[in-house]
Amino acid sequence: MNSAKTRIAIVRLSALGDIVNTAVALQIIHKHYPNARIDWYVEEAFAPILEGHPLLHEVIRVPIKRIKKTKSFQLLRESIRHLRSRECYDHIIDAQGLLKSAIVASLIRGKVHGFDRNSIREKLAASFYDTTSDVPYETNVIKRNVMVITEALHIPYDEQDILHKAPLFPQQERPSVLKEGKNIACVIGASWPSKCYPKEHFATLCSQLPYPCYLIWGSDAEKLDAQWICEHASNAIIAPKMSLRELVNFISHCDLIIGNDTGPTHMGWAMNRPSITLFGPTNERMIYPTPINSAIKSPSEVNILKINRHDFSIREIDPDSVFQKAKELLA
Structure with missing residues (x-):
């Protein structure tokens, strides 16, 4: 053509x-x-x-x-x-x-x-x-x-x-902050409070995972949550403040992304990296499932035409179920 x-x-x-x-x-x-x-x-x-x-x-x-x-x-x-x-x-x-x-x-x-x-x-x-x-x-x-x-x-x-897409954005050099071996990115924030997996659950999950867990944050409130998680999980690390380009590149060098239904989590799929997206008031319609990009949904019913922003059922997702899926993807 x-x-x-x-x-x-x-x-x-x-x-x-x-x-x-x-x-x-x-x-x-x-x-x-x-x-x-x-x-x-x-x-x-x-x-x-x-x-x-x-x-x-x-x-x-x-x-x-x-x-x-x-x-x-x-x-x-x-x-x-x-x-x-x-x-x-x-x-x-x-x-x-x-x-x-x-x-x-x-x-x-x-x-x-x-x-x-x-x-x-x-x-x-x-x-x-x-x-x-x-x-x-x-x-x-x-x-x-x-x-x-x-x-x-x-x-x-x-x-x-x-x-069979290629990574959607250019990839740069591996960020120096990442440790040798495997690294996990945990996206702890989202646009609505009801889309956020509790910090207590993230702390439990990070404690179970055998690799460094970098906590991605985008606001002062999210950084405070990240600090709390670090105090309760020894392998949790607060990720540095990043520009959008730096964030894409950071995600592209991680071995697994776990997070809420929000942009930085979706970057995992965009860059062909393994990811787990956690859903409460929204559902799997928001991602493109692949063998390495999966979703875990809370038990609530979702009407995509009328989202219930007061649905906090994401709190009901057991950290162990996330850990088991993470083990599969990290393997």
Whole structure:
């Protein structure tokens, strides 16, 4: 396929885990459009994870959160002007399906493709698209992201493209902080308290594991939890504060990632590293299971269309069940 002049825009603004789980599409696009110029529109806080990616032509920062926080009309006006000034694209794909992403996509010049009204939470977003895909919201998120992009580009969907992906982000040298031998990363935070595995359970789990357990944290509160875990598990280590790029590289050199349903845990799958994702109020729809990437779900029922953020059933996952799965993957 001659794709020398094909210009493609992907709009996936946030969050970190969703960006990580969408990046697999870059390899699929490149396979069918090897000479295409692909731009990615993203919330500015998450831009560093994509900047410098070998399959991207440009990463465009969109300051939506800053506009909301500052209520700056000037910043809003400048952002709109910048979006409208971009070159016209052959394909614009809203891979997020929210009103904010649909508005951003509609401000860029070119025809916009997205999910149809029956496939998204914010149905009004579908009215901003020229063409749409019917991919049920309950579909596995990685498949869903790939399907809307491949359909927009008239690429055949092939599950093997996901199963046999290369690592999704560039890998750098092994971080010097990691010890010789095997190392485990434990992602102890998440966006909601109900998604967090208790620090007491993490301490028990770390004490059982035979290798250093680096505790990944992203806020002062999470660092305090990490300190508590270290006081109760001798092989637990507080990981250093890291940029997004440093975090991806750190994860890529660990032998196992154990964590909550959040972006840093999903990086394990993205970098083809063994991982265990712990679920309470959400479920296995959020990961792509493989022989080395598994999930442990609490006993609660999940309605993916109406998530119960007060479901703290993740506390019911026995640390021993996580340990047994970790033993299998470490073997």
